[in-house]
Amino acid sequence: MPELPEVEALRLSLKPYIIGQKIQNVSVLMPKLVSGTGTKRGTGSLLQAQEFEKNLRNRTIIDITRRAKNIIIELDNGSILLIHLKMTGQLVFVPHNSDEKIAFGGHPIDLSFTTLPNKHTYVTFAFTDGNLYYNDVRQFGYLLHFPSQQHLQQSGHFADLGFEPLSPEFTLEAFKTALKKRTGNLKSLLLSQKVVVGIGNIYCDEVCFASGIRPTRSVLTLSQHEIEDLYQSICHILPKAVELGGSSISSYLLADGTRGNYAREHKVYNRGGKPCLVCGNVLTKIQLAGRTTVFCEFDQK
Numbered sequence: 001m002p003e004l005p006e007v008e009a010l011r012l013s014l015k016p017y018i019i020g021q022k023i024q025n026v027s028v029l030m031p032k033l034v035s036g037t038g039t040k041r042g043t044g045s046l047l048q049a050q051e052f053e054k055n056l057r058n059r060t061i062i063d064i065t066r067r068a069k070n071i072i073i074e075l076d077n078g079s080i081l082l083i084h085l086k087m088t089g090q091l092v093f094v095p096h097n098s099d100e101k102i103a104f105g106g107h108p109i110d111l112s113f114t115t116l117p118n119k120h121t122y123v124t125f126a127f128t129d130g131n132l133y134y135n136d137v138r139q140f141g142y143l144l145h146f147p148s149q150q151h152l153q154q155s156g157h158f159a160d161l162g163f164e165p166l167s168p169e170f171t172l173e174a175f176k177t178a179l180k181k182r183t184g185n186l187k188s189l190l191l192s193q194k195v196v197v198g199i200g201n202i203y204c205d206e207v208c209f210a211s212g213i214r215p216t217r218s219v220l221t222l223s224q225h226e227i228e229d230l231y232q233s234i235c236h237i238l239p240k241a242v243e244l245g246g247s248s249i250s251s252y253l254l255a256d257g258t259r260g261n262y263a264r265e266h267k268v269y270n271r272g273g274k275p276c277l278v279c280g281n282v283l284t285k286i287q288l289a290g291r292t293t294v295f296c297e298f299d300q301k
Contacts, residue, residue, distance in 0.1 A: 004198020005241035010105040030122035068197035089141030187215035
């Protein structure tokens with residue numbers, strides 16, 4: 001699943017292509033992707049799909065923002081289109097009068113580079129200048145419409161989410177205060193999104209390594225100095241990953257077809273059994289919080 005840097009890089013690269021575009025038509029082939037409230041959605045119905053299409057038709061996109069790993073598209077009537085790619089979602093934009101396919105990002109689907117729409121295409125947006133395709137191999141993602149920002153907030157969709165690590169509100173003191181209320185191991189906490197959002201498996205391993213803390217450590221055992229190191233690592237790694245376009249794991253692409261370059265900066269992620277780039281000892285690989293986890297037993301305490 002793309003993490004915060006990949007989704008933020010996707011948002012930034014998507015802006016010049018679709019802001020100001022009018023949605024002339026919408027076609028939904030998989031109603032469950034546009035019904036309900038995210039992962040709590042039902043099976044979906046034709047009526048719900050038609051309502052989704054009606055609500056977006058003839059609306060103009062005025063901005064694109066983000067909350068955690070959710071892309072938020074703001075429309076001219078104040079309503080909101082929320083998109084979450086989950087594990088296998090993909091957005092592909094094709095300008096009118098052009099054979100060029102611009103893969104915005106998400107799960108790589110080879111068929112999308114030769115055929116659009118294809119068997120994995122479930123939602124199509126026809127813009128004034130081009131088409132935007134939502135493709136999803138396993139259909140885990142979702143696209144939800146809310147009549148207003150207020151309706152989105154009242155839905156509770158973001159109720160359990162923590163701080164945005166790129167926002168001014170994410171201060172050291174706020175981070176310390178949030179950690180006081182938590183238990184369990186560090187990796188589980190970071191993956192939960194309840195203290196700080198957008199840190200998935202890749203950046204969790206990288207942040208823990210940069211701060212010199214083992215991901216297996218109980219949050220209750222962290223010293224004030226270690227919490228400061230952890231905070232500084234988050235504030236350094238995530239903006240740098242955004243700047244470099246994310247990690248492009250599994251061929252994650254940006255709007256101009258380029259790949260993110262942060263994968264070149266990885267110190268531990270996916271390097272289990274290889275030498276530590278700091279001390280040279282073999283990196284340890286374990287299963288933690290249901291995810292493959294890599295760390296250095298010598299440099300992380």
